[in-house]
Amino acid sequence: MLRTRTWIRRLAPLALPALWGAVAVLWKLTCPIAQQEGTAARIATSVVFFTVGTGLVLGLRCGLVKELKQVRAVAQAAQLVLLRPPPPRLDGLSLAAAQLSAARGAAVGGDLYEAVGTPHGVRIVIGDVRGHGLPALGAVAAVLGSFREAAHDEPELGGVLRRLERALGRHLRERARDEHPASGGWDPDSPSAEEFVTVLLLEIRRDGTVLALNCGHPWPYLLGGAGAEPVPAGEPLPPLGAFPLPDELPVHRCVTLPPGGALFLHTDGAEDARDASGRFFRLRDVLDQAVRGAPVHPAALIHRVHSALLRHTGGRLTDDVALMVVRNDRCRVPAQSGDPGPCRTRPAPSPR
Incomplete structure (x- = not known):
């Protein structure tokens, strides 16, 4: 049932052009004017088929534009989740x-x-x-996904960096196996020497x-x-x-x-x-x-x-x-605990 509805939704933009096409064929076969010889008949036939063709193109275009908008919306949502x-x-x-x-x-x-x-x-x-x-998104996803977990789990900054290195290494090995299936599933010694x-x-x-x-x-x-x-x-x-x-x-x-x-x-x-x-x-x-x-x-x-x-x-x-x-935007620590002082954001002093 779901597949049938999907096909109906995809074919809906073609309904009007198909109807126009059927009318044009019927007109050509049954209308006395279309069966006549002469310039006027040819002009009338050309106008009818040009109108049908234009309608068909516009119908296809509307359907493709609508589908493209949906694809872009999904892609934008996925990209915003990633970054x-x-x-x-x-x-x-x-x-x-x-x-x-x-x-x-x-x-x-x-x-x-x-x-x-x-x-x-x-x-x-x-x-x-x-x-x-877009080809770099796989490595971006691997590093960001690892950081979002390791930043909370690792007490030292060095531990976070090592987690990022391991995540990137796994991504590169998996990508190398996908790109070179003849390797038999073994991890290559250098999955991607130029990837960093x-x-x-x-x-x-x-x-x-x-x-x-x-x-x-x-x-x-x-x-x-x-x-x-x-x-x-x-x-x-x-x-x-x-x-x-x-x-x-x-x-x-x-x-x-x-x-x-x-x-x-x-x-x-x-x-x-x-x-x-x-x-x-x-x-x-x-x-x-x-x-x-x-x-x-x-x-x-x-x-x-x-x-x-x-x-x-x-x-x-x-x-x-x-x-x-x-x-x-944090407050400056007061010199005396009894004097909280104002909490203001001041310009930073000149770095030395």
Whole structure:
């Protein structure tokens, strides 16, 4: 019964063109005018069949457009579940994020981000899968799915990173088996030597301390009233999937985020974007102009960088771009317990 209804629904747009076609054939066979010779009869016949043909094309088009809209709605819902927007506020932090996909018609691509509140602090991941567009979604799903579980379960940031590595490894092995069924189901020694993911893991604690583990990803910018400064940190690890993680993971205590201070996270598609003449997008200059002497508003800053990036490239991106802003809206700890003091958001001091 369900299959019958499905077929009826699919064939419904063809009902009117089919009726028109039957009328045209009947007219040709039975109407005396259609059986006459001469210019007038030919013109009348042509008009009838042209009308029938137009109706048939329009009927097919309406059906295809309706089905395409349904497919797009389902795809958009699935993409939003995969790369859901972060909450505007999370444990005293204000957040905003956006992604630009290089694949036309796709809401997500090879970049990923997520922020979750945990007993260990707010943990954030941002990453970039090698390649872009829809083919990279499998690795994005593997890394994000693992992070959403590990961020709550693992007490140390290094444990989260190792869970991401294992999840990515499983995904690559499964994909290699699917692409090479002749392997007999055995896991290849190197499932995909050219597949890797750059990852930046952050943990923002209640006192504003920011811990970081970086696997080949661009470091964020620290934003304040004096402008944008790169976060001072050490040498990053290789990207996930390129080499095994070392036994000791260097967790960097890279910065303390003061009340009102913000971090700008991005993937390399932002700074590598070029215009028609080959000039790179000057991300730091855009951030400086946006925040110098003014408070940082995460959503407004994301919109400004997003618009500047599209203007610079003329809307023609060659790589996916992910952007995220995290602002500390927590109150400054009072000097004396008896004086709670006002809870205000102040611009961050100039980073040194």
